Amino acid sequence: MHRWSELFIPTLREAPADAEVASHKLLVRAGYIRQLGAGIYSFLFLGNRSTQKIMRIVREEMDKIGQEFYLPALNPREIWEASGRWTVMGDNMFRLKDRKGADLCLGMTHEEVMTDIARKELRSYKQLPQIWYQIQTKFRDEPRPKSGLLRVRQFIMKDAYSFDIDAAGLDVSYQKHYDTYCRIFDRCGLKYMVIDAHSGAMGGSQSQEFMVRTPAGEDLVVSCEKCNYAANMEKAISKLAPVEDLKAEGDGQPLEVHTPGQKTIEDVARFLGVSPKNKIKTLAMMITEEDADAGAKTGKTRQRAVVLLMRGDHQMNEAKLSTAVGGKETRPMQEEEILALFHSPAGYLGPLGIDWAKNMEEPRKPILLVDKALEGRTNLIGGANKENYHVKNLTPGGSFHPTAYADLRAVTAGEDCPNCGAPLRIDTAVEIGHIFKLGYKYSESMNARVLDRNGKEVAPIMGSYGIGIERILTAAVEQSSDENGFWLPPSIAPFEVVVVSTNSKDEGIRTASEDIARQLEAAGFDVLLDDRDERPGVKFKDADLVGIPFRVNVGKKVTEDTVEVVRRSTLAREDIKISAITEYFQQLRPAAR
């Protein structure tokens, strides 16, 4: 039996000054974790018990669809060279040399090692599909570890990889993971949402993230309360209310108007007596791209102008822009660059009089990207590329020709859900899981090949699927805490019940506590008996702090065969007959587990 008096559960009355977010403060105060360095944490008894339970759930569910491996965290440079990620990962990868001077690194993830096994061992389509997973420590030299366990440099991840003969097979493996992940997070008692994720620069492949709303989160998630629409800010869309276009003025051709000193959207709109919705916002950016003229793969780069047109009241999302230009890095133009292209100072920029690229493939010429919200709009007002002048009667596709239309707009809270029209909300959230159709990236770069039905050599198609073990714990704490502590779902709590002996000097109370704890344990519950010689107040405070969802207070009423059960989440208490205590918890169990 687990007796508090014999355990090391170092609870703290005050949180360390370093701790900022609730989960960090509470996990330290509750004696779950201690910090060793920036983004490096030790797990003590309670913390380890909880993460072990999480891993058990993950294992049980993953074993239904895959096979568990255990791969090395220490990796030779070669396989990372093969995939091209030795360079790509940059300073985020921990690197070291062995005594012979050979380069090694600590694994940030295990596509390379898994694919290495696959390329050495898989020969035939008959061996596919395969789903291999492991639970392993990952190392990432984060530029800024923070928020306690949310962004760390060493953490445990369940990572899984699927190998299929074709895209249809990958769809099946992907769906299996989706279903498994839902079961895992349901069993862990988390309130989560699944969002469409930005699938990276390459695009195309499907990717979804499992997110938990919390103020401590670092990602922004757009979601609908009514239906299940949810998406990353980088992917989110919304339905816009229709806007009434202005009437054409004069002959309908672009018409210059004098707007002295009116630089901002608001100023111009007010000055001309129109809504910002009828204005064009012109954003001038630069991208760095490979210099194709210098010959392919010379590594030479050049700068290219990308001009964006947005509706006057809209904001641009940089990730969407990056996707629109094929994943290249973007930056705002500098003043000289603006003058060189527009021959006008900022504040009066517009699309007229510039020789735009006709399509994205056309090299050298500046790119004009127009946000989809402006597609089909007419008679807009934009800058004239002339100081103190704007232009009326601007119509995309008419008075000027965009290189392309693209979704560039950042969704804002309260806009309409694209599926059902209900208002959208935007929250910060933590990513606890990610499923991703990798495609052929690793099997091709690392040369994994199998023979298909026709005896033809083909690369298996891969998926990769991750779950952050500690993040499940952290998210659960964030989701269920108050200033006195937190309460975990019984399935991942270090103990399900804490039995508090309120007076260890009272023989009747002491023996009743022991009996109850023993009984519950015999019935299969994880029980912690607080048998310390402490005042009841101390024990209650600790019990509230350490994340155990149920508490049994054994007090004076033992003489009436009665104890008090307290539910930590609601602090609701009820008197229960000692003789009925096991039955009481057994009845609770289906809901509690």
Added chain:
RNA sequence: CGGGACGUAGCGCAGCCUGGUAGCGCACUUGCUUGGGGUGCAAGGGGUCGCGAGUUCAAAUCUCGCCGUCCCGACCA
């Protein structure tokens, strides 16, 4: 990497400006006390003041360098 803050007992902090014996609360030890929300009293133990140089008769305190941690930003399949 840019900006900012901090580093004094296990935790939270004061002392530093104005250089001279290192302090408070909690925790810990012992005794008594108390026993349903961090009980009270008493007596104790515990510190290379982050590290290194410099100034000075004398440095936690002033100067310089380094290290560490946190926050904002950049970054982050």
